[in-house]
Amino acid sequence: MFDFPLDHFVYGIPAIMLAVAGAMTCQFLVKRLLGAETIKQCHEVGGYYLSIVGALYAVLLGLVVFDALGKFQDAEKTVELEGKSALAVSAIAKQFPKSDARIQTLVKRYLDQVIDVEWQMMARNGASMEARQALVDLVREILVIEPQTENQKALFPTLSAETMTLWEKRRDRVKLSNYGLPTPEWVVLLGGAAITIVFTFFFTIDSGPIHLFMTGLVTLIISMSLYLALLFGAPFSGDLRVSKDGLIATRKSCGQLSQRVNVAKTPRPS
Template sequence: MMSDWLHNLPVPLMAIAIFAFTYLLAIIIFASVSALATGERAKSFQAISPGMLPVLGILFGLFVAFTAAQVWSDSDRGSAAVSREASALRAVVLLAAGLPPEQESRLRDLIRDYVEQTATVEWPMMARQTASLRSAPIALAEALQFVVSMTPQNPGQQTAQREIISALGSALDARRQRIIVSQAEVNSVKWWSLYLQAICELLVIAVVHCGNRLASGIAMGLFATGVATSVLLIAAHDRPFTGQISIGPEPLLQIMPGKSAS
């Protein structure tokens, strides 16, 4: 239901679109019930128990909580994966100091190339949900192969080699988790269910208060505002790596080593 163009809007424009759509639904329901609430139909409408309002409101709140729980979980997993990846790469850079200068320089350059590629190419792909796990990152794969092929000259270098291989493996695993999370989003069934429940609540508000249009309009306006606010909060965080409020590559950029002198 939530399309790519909406997710990529700045938050103020996203808010305008969501509030406009929600208010439009409320206005259509209000106008339809007002037009139908005449004669015997009005008496039938007013016979509907107001006790349905809190029940439907609670159900809508549960729908929001159920949907939001997924969004917060995806966001936390994405942030944790990026932080773990940055920590692993930082460990590689620090451990490289225990290697001979030529090997340290080569390893630092590969890590830098990987971070640059990730920030400039892979991150936009994750924002579009087109990043794939089919191929390993070239620079990181080369770094792993390079470290594995080294011949340590002393116990210190052996330890450094072993720890670097472990850290590179952790970075690859964190990248895999990051890309998996980038595919996550609230599916259309949840969005339709959320709005259908909101429509039911708006309809009952309009029917119960059909004898007093001002009260009906105020109550529906307040509830529609709550619905739009909830949807905006969820939509703005729906895709962890998409939109104005998204997880960025800053943790990786902060640990990027300097380019070695040629």
């Protein structure tokens, strides 16, 4: 919706300050054009209207922010479970020597693509086809495994389940990266904010600076709430985003696991 990245603080914070300054300027102009006496005549009726509009908008804005925060938390949990499943697949694959090398290669390829390529693409609502293909190849590799020992037969269902979980969590992560707030919702939110702030213009007190300060505070709290909805609504873009540190740690753990297993299998010199 925006032509410049408001979800970066360097743009978002000045935008909030600009909104506050704009509201205070409009308050000053309205009071100067209408006069204090005319505005005072609106106090009683305006107070009733503002209580209705303010209550409705507060409920709407609170629900939107709460929903956006929930989506952000879901994204964090999804990434955590995705890394957990990738590590589980890598660890369990050690019990299947014939397929182990291929599985390790595919898991590493998948994590490399997600961390180094797809993470940046998700900021633009994109996804890596290479990462998807690596996961498809991993699923195919798992499906052709034929357990031989009793240990392998016991572990194979878990290996299959963790692979499917990895697929599901990647799908959920990509879906969440495309979440955001739809344009009609932003229109309603911004329109409601403007109407609520405009209603405050039809009240006045004798001290002009204090009145402007109060109007600025109302605009500030509304602007910050809208900014939270923007930040949480896009979990994988901007300065407030879901961290990929969990997946980086998973990639490191998979590599360390492979190294330990290789060392353990190296024959000792006689």
